[in-house]
Amino acid sequence: MNHHIQSSLQHRTRRHFLRDCATGLGSLYLASLGKTFGAATHATPDPSAPLLPSPPPFGPRVKRVIHLHMLGAPSTLDLFHYKQELARYNGKDCPKEFLEGQRFAFIQGTPKLLGPQFPFRQFGKSGAWMSDQLPHLTKHVDDLCFVHTMVTDQFNHGPAELMAHTGHPVLGHPSIGSWVTWGLGSENQNLPGFIVLMSGGQMPRSGKSVWGSGFLPSVYQGVQCRSAGDPVLNLRNPDGTDRATRRAALDALAALNQQTEAEFGDAETATRIAQYEMAFRMQLTAPEVMDISSETDAVRQAYGCTPGRESFANNCLLARRLVENGVRFVQLFDWGWDSHGDSEKHAINLGFKRKCGEIDQPVSALLTDLKQRGLLDDTLVIWSGEFGRTPMQENRDGLANKFVNWIGRDHNPNSFTLWMAGAGVKPGLQYGETDPLGYMVAKNPVHIRDLHATLLHLLGINATRFSFPYQGLNQKLIGVKPARVIHDLLA
Amino acid sequence: LHHPPHPIQNTPLQSLDTLNSPAHVEFAQALGRRMELEIPGDLATKLATGHRIATSRLPDEKRLAGLVALFRKMEPRGNAHTTIASVLLNLDEALVK
Numbered sequence: 001m002n003h004h005i006q007s008s009l010q011h012r013t014r015r016h017f018l019r020d021c022a023t024g025l026g027s028l029y030l031a032s033l034g035k036t037f038g039a040a041t042h043a044t045p046d047p048s049a050p051l052l053p054s055p056p057p058f059g060p061r062v063k064r065v066i067h068l069h070m071l072g073a074p075s076t077l078d079l080f081h082y083k084q085e086l087a088r089y090n091g092k093d094c095p096k097e098f099l100e101g102q103r104f105a106f107i108q109g110t111p112k113l114l115g116p117q118f119p120f121r122q123f124g125k126s127g128a129w130m131s132d133q134l135p136h137l138t139k140h141v142d143d144l145c146f147v148h149t150m151v152t153d154q155f156n157h158g159p160a161e162l163m164a165h166t167g168h169p170v171l172g173h174p175s176i177g178s179w180v181t182w183g184l185g186s187e188n189q190n191l192p193g194f195i196v197l198m199s200g201g202q203m204p205r206s207g208k209s210v211w212g213s214g215f216l217p218s219v220y221q222g223v224q225c226r227s228a229g230d231p232v233l234n235l236r237n238p239d240g241t242d243r244a245t246r247r248a249a250l251d252a253l254a255a256l257n258q259q260t261e262a263e264f265g266d267a268e269t270a271t272r273i274a275q276y277e278m279a280f281r282m283q284l285t286a287p288e289v290m291d292i293s294s295e296t297d298a299v300r301q302a303y304g305c306t307p308g309r310e311s312f313a314n315n316c317l318l319a320r321r322l323v324e325n326g327v328r329f330v331q332l333f334d335w336g337w338d339s340h341g342d343s344e345k346h347a348i349n350l351g352f353k354r355k356c357g358e359i360d361q362p363v364s365a366l367l368t369d370l371k372q373r374g375l376l377d378d379t380l381v382i383w384s385g386e387f388g389r390t391p392m393q394e395n396r397d398g399l400a401n402k403f404v405n406w407i408g409r410d411h412n413p414n415s416f417t418l419w420m421a422g423a424g425v426k427p428g429l430q431y432g433e434t435d436p437l438g439y440m441v442a443k444n445p446v447h448i449r450d451l452h453a454t455l456l457h458l459l460g461i462n463a464t465r466f467s468f469p470y471q472g473l474n475q476k477l478i479g480v481k482p483a484r485v486i487h488d489l490l491a
Numbered sequence: 492l493h494h495p496p497h498p499i500q501n502t503p504l505q506s507l508d509t510l511n512s513p514a515h516v517e518f519a520q521a522l523g524r525r526m527e528l529e530i531p532g533d534l535a536t537k538l539a540t541g542h543r544i545a546t547s548r549l550p551d552e553k554r555l556a557g558l559v560a561l562f563r564k565m566e567p568r569g570n571a572h573t574t575i576a577s578v579l580l581n582l583d584e585a586l587v588k
Contacts, residue, residue, distance in 0.1 A: 192503060218501035232504060234511035240570050246510075249574050252561040256554055257583045269583045271501050276581070279506035 045185070047270030048277075050219045051193045053185040056460025061424030061490075063187070063378040064323045065180070065455070066330045068316075068363065069164070070355075071204055072157065072338030073385035075117075075409050076417035077438050078348055079356070081148050082120040082129035085436035086391050090115030094392045098439055103155055104390070106340060107410045108398035113391060113437065117348050117407060126428030133356040136364035143367060143376075145425040145489055148417045149432025149441040152387050152448050155413040157338070158205035160386035165210040165331075167452050167477045174214035174468075175222060176452065177329035179477045182213075182220045182468075183461055187326030190285040192223035192278065194329045195322055200227060200310030202335040211331055215470040219271040222331055227318070228310040231290035235283050243283075250276055289325050292317050303365040313362035320369050323379050334359060337385060340394050341408015348407045367421055376422040380458060388416025391437040414440045418451070424458040426491045449483035457485040509581050518580055523572035535559055538575060545579040 046052060077083065093110050118131035124141035137144075154160035159169035166173040174182070177194035186193025196211045204210045211222030225231045237246055254273050261269035292300065292314060293307050304313040312334045319330045336355055338346055345351035363383065370376040389409035396402045415434045421427070433443040446454075453463040456477065463483060467474035509515050526541045538558045542550040550558065558575060565571035579585060 221502060223502050223504060234507040236511060238511060238516040245568055245574060248564055249578050252557055253578045253581055255557050259554060260583050268501060272583050275501060275503045276506045279503040282503055
């Protein structure tokens with residue numbers, strides 16, 4: 001049997017049937033579409049126009065999201081979270097109580113504490129501490145909402161990336177962008193609602209699943225655009241095929257695929273029909289929207305763009321163009337932040353500094369640009385890694401001096417700093433306290449699930465009621481464990 | 492615990508690839524040539540055989556009528572066999588069944 005039919009049959013259980021029968025065929029039909037925001041079943045997404053915008057159940061503060069993920073997990077102890085005590089105990093043995101019961105990727109035995117590696121000082125009216133590694137960003141410090149007490153369940157990259165993007169450490173769950181576009185659609189029907197841009201180089205450890213649609217219809221998966229050369233390949237019709245010919249061919253194709261859908265009942269066929277239509281519209285819109293050469297020199301210089309090359313700076317400018325054109329969720333991935341101190345590029349004193357230099361100007365330009373255009377009023381920018389880094393120097397193989405010239409830190413899921421800027425969040429806020437060494441949360445933890453609940457809240461969605469029935473459970477982005485909206489972060 | 496197989500790609504980028512990439516354009520041209528020159532019979536037979544090549548089954552009457560109608564519409568523009576072949580190779584059934 002076709003494995004898709006098989007799997008979709010397996011998702012329907014007797015429990016579904018009995019529940020759905022309770023309120024008649026109308027509810028059977030609505031439930032078959034799956035989307036629910038809670039008590040009232042939401043307007044149903046039309047499979048032929050799956051991205052039509054639909055209003056959330058209560059007033060949204062945020063309409064669009066730009067998520068900047070620094071793959072590898074940057075050391076926020078060297079950027080945003082200043083710990084004077086840690087500086088004082090630099091080079092001393094780490095106290096035993098910090099090591100008991102902890103799991104590390106590489107640390108063995110008793111590591112030495114590692115103080116902040118760069119000079120810190122306070123900036124702006126809010127007096128936020130920042131190191132000297134992001135000088136452009138310090139100018140925006142009063143617009144940033146810092147959460148110093150982010151917590152995740154996972155201490156290795158792959159599962160932690162999945163946790164950050166899907167709320168679950170295992171494969172198969174929808175990413176935030178998929179949930180959000182499934183729930184809210186997108187403002188522009190000529191572009192995908194969820195677009196992913198990579199700085200080039202390394203992919204996320206969990207691959208494309210971090211922007212996958214999991215058990216949601218695959219039309220809601222993130223669409224990865226290229227950041228060098230043509231952003232989208234094969235936009236041009238072959239020689240001899242004009243737009244009218246293509247239109248006629250797609251009409252015939254859609255009619256045939258609709259018959260297939262009626263015959264086999266595979267919802268993915270409806271998605272495919274919609275994707276061919278999206279492709280047809282993108283042929284006109286994508287070249288224009290994705291072309292950063294149409295920006296002025298001044299704008300490109302502000303971001304530090306190099307058109308034609310894969311770069312984070314290009315992607316930041318593209319992100320602004322995409323949200324300006326109504327794309328709901330833009331996900332950027334930068335890579336190379338895994339500063340273990342086991343190589344030049346992964347040394348906090350070397351490669352990490354270079355990475356900071358690469359992102360500082362583009363991120364700052366993005367914030368400036370969004371603000372100038374009024375987009376920051378309803379767009380939220382999020383910057384983070386997948387976990388934090390230890391306040392201890394990593395001692396690979398238990399040796400304090402294995403890599404003498406390279407300074408590094410191991411993975412720390414117990415606390416890290418994330419910042420947000422823009423719609424709905426308190427600017428200039430420093431939220432949460434860690435212990436004196438910046439290792440564990442001392443006050444006001446914000447679990448990844450809490451962040452997800454807060455993010456959905458900002459988008460006008462109640463995370464505890466936003467669910468999709470799958471394998472006998474009303475599945476949620478926040479899963480089944482406790483998750484709360486952090487109201488202290490909200491403006 | 493049952494885990495469904497990894498979902499197949501189903502994005503507009505894939506649609507653009509199977510419609511416009513040089514390889515897929517050549518697949519369509521080749522299938523078009525087979526229908527035009529190699530497969531014997533009348534137009535309906537040619538198109539039905541093309542459908543079978545792409546999906547492993549013959550089209551029912553309604554599907555075949557749709558293909559013939561598209562062919563007639565495309566005929567004055569030229570390239571009708573290639574256009575039909577491209578449609579056949581982009582059928583959901585051809586891509587995933």
